Amino acid sequence: MIIHLVQNAALLLSLCWLQSLNHRFWDRNYSAAQLMSGLLFGFTCVIGMMIALEPESGLIFDARSVVLSMAALFGGALVSGIAGLIAAAYRLWLGGAGMWGGLGDIVLSVLLGLGYRYFHLRGKVGRGPGALLIFGLLVHILMLLLFNLQPISNAAWQASVSMLLVMPVATVWLGWMLADIARRGRDERELNIAATAFETRQGMLVTDPSSRILRCNQAFSAITGYSAEEVVGKKASLLSSGRHDAAFYQAMWQQLAATDRWQGEVWNRRKNGEIYPEWLSISAVRNPRGQLTHYVASMDDITERKAAEARIQHLALFDALTGLANRSLLLDRVQYAMNTGARSGQYAALLFLDLDGFKSINDLHGHHTGDQLLRLVAERLGDATFASDTVARLGADEFVVMIESLAGEHQEAATQAEQFAKELLITLGKFYQLDALKLHIGASIGVTLFNDDSSTASELIQQAELAIHQAKAAGKNTMRFFDPAMQKAVSARLRLEEDIRRGLQAEEFIPYLQPQLDEAGRVVGAEVLARWQHPRRGLLGPGVFIEVAEQAGLVEQVDFQMLRQACHRLAVWRQSPATASLSLAVNLSARLLYQADFVDKLLQLLELSGADPYRLKLELTETMLLDDMPAAVARMHQLREHGIRFSIDDIGTGYSSLAYLQTLPLDQLKIDQSFVRELPENGNSLAIIRAICALAGSLQLEVIAEGVETEEQHKQLQDIGCRHFQGYLFGRPMPLDEFERRVTMAPEEEPQRALSCPGRSELHARAGEASTERDVKPCC
Structure with a gap:
């Protein structure tokens, strides 16, 4: 009996050892590990039956119930199923009187083990x-009851009772051994995972509670x-x-003690x-009793990230071409200077610089040369200023210099700023050597002074920009100080611009007609x-709004x-014999002519209105055609094919030449009033x-003369071959209904036209009624 127990104990130990090897070998292949476990448990049962206690022939007492129940508990259905099939097959092969009881033992052990597993997992x-x-x-009580169902001898009964005393203990021992194997397998897997995780791209460091390094x-x-x-073995402080x-460091350790975690940016060596920046995360490790055992630190070298952030910050605050401050940084520094001036009372000055003729250099020599020139200008500005001054590039050829710590008295500060601006003009006016190219370029400067925060930084820059417009108007290569009247004018212009937008939406712009006559009158x-x-200001002439509309891009x-209104009127006139032969000449801006869809829009307008295109004449100025002559000619030909006629306005004042007049599909030349006004004396x-x-x-x-004001001018024009006329002699610009009454009245009812031009002072007073141009023409 003792020998039998020793043999079974050795068998179970062997099973545990083999199962341990199986877990290690097949750790990455779960299915193979399950299959091998089933085979190990099955053949253990077979060996156990080979060395079993056999009190009588065919009746076998062994540890298969322990092995199979534990196989089911720890391995599940697959392991216990394989093991049970192997054990059952061998038991059938052995046969004997206790065969069916032995098979029942196998089935019962597996089922009970699976039941135990089921409840354990839940x-x-x-x-x-x-x-x-x-x-x-x-x-084993159930096994004992199962044996009692079949006739056995007293010796067999005594043997089964002895097994009842031994097998539960064997179950505990085998279960404990298998649980330990499973636990060690899990620990090894977790250690492998931890070791793999430890060797990441992040630097890892493990220290003891006193910060002594244990592993990296x-x-x-x-x-x-x-x-x-x-x-x-060394302290982490070596870094x-x-x-x-x-x-x-005190704040770091306090947070670690309070939360067991800390992270932040540190500089290490x-x-x-070499000193470098890193992102450091530290976690405290505690045992189940809450005692601190280790610190685990992870670190990332953020040198490249810091360099990228520095580059991004530089791009956000500095001009990429010249390296000077950009608008954002300039606004910050102006605001700081405003705050400083408000405390100290000292003035600071903003000098807005614009290079004269820079666009011509770009067009003539290319943008590469232009960029080189801008860099040289930036260098000269940097050399001419102190480290406390700010030099910025706002875009293109626009620079701003801010000088601080000027005098506390306004006039003295203005004198200092003026002297500095003159020195800059001299510095920038010197020749620039670009490889083999020698260039000369001047600058215009607008200056504004400030010593408080009564204006915003953006407003101060705008003031200096307004001043530079005055400098350019004064002849360039000069400087001007900001005058509050400039701001008033700009504000008025902006209000007028918004009013024009509103007026366009409300269709407050109406046509006035100035008659055009032939030689027969x-x-x-x-x-x-x-x-x-205008709803409040009454009728306004083009001198009030055209210039602002052009600057705001609203003139088209x-x-x-x-x-649109001319086409509508032509459609109405088409229905009456008295007006069907009349034509309307409409001034056309360059912006409208060069719009990609202008031709289609105009043709659609003619079709929808029902106007006769042969009665529509478009007046163009010769200078506007020079912007893109081929495009202008192409559009004019498209419209000419549909019957629309063209007249060149202000002929003789621009760059008229026989070559381009031959190219353009023209119908009429219009003599400018500046020539007509001088007749007959000049x-x-x-x-x-x-x-x-x-x-x-x-x-x-055809030729038409505009600005005809006297009979002498009229007669002289007729003598030299002009056959069409327009001017105050024949009628001022008038509303539609007045023009139509004049056209449709009987010849004997037509009033005598004026024989003399109104006085010059009166004409200037009526500049808002300028007739032949959208701009002011006082003598027409």
């Missing part, structure tokens, strides 16, 4: 020694330059850079002495002139509204008009 029972002992007793990974060595052998004071058409029927909307004007008429005759073009 947390209903544990796997401690007590629970295993109870389970072993239960299994390869990433730590790569970051710091220290090998593990050089740092293990200290000296940049952080005692208060920094590599083995070679018959009205053959009219020029459409824009007027603004005004022109198109005039076109012989040069007469010669120019005679040349224009001769040119028109050779090109088979």
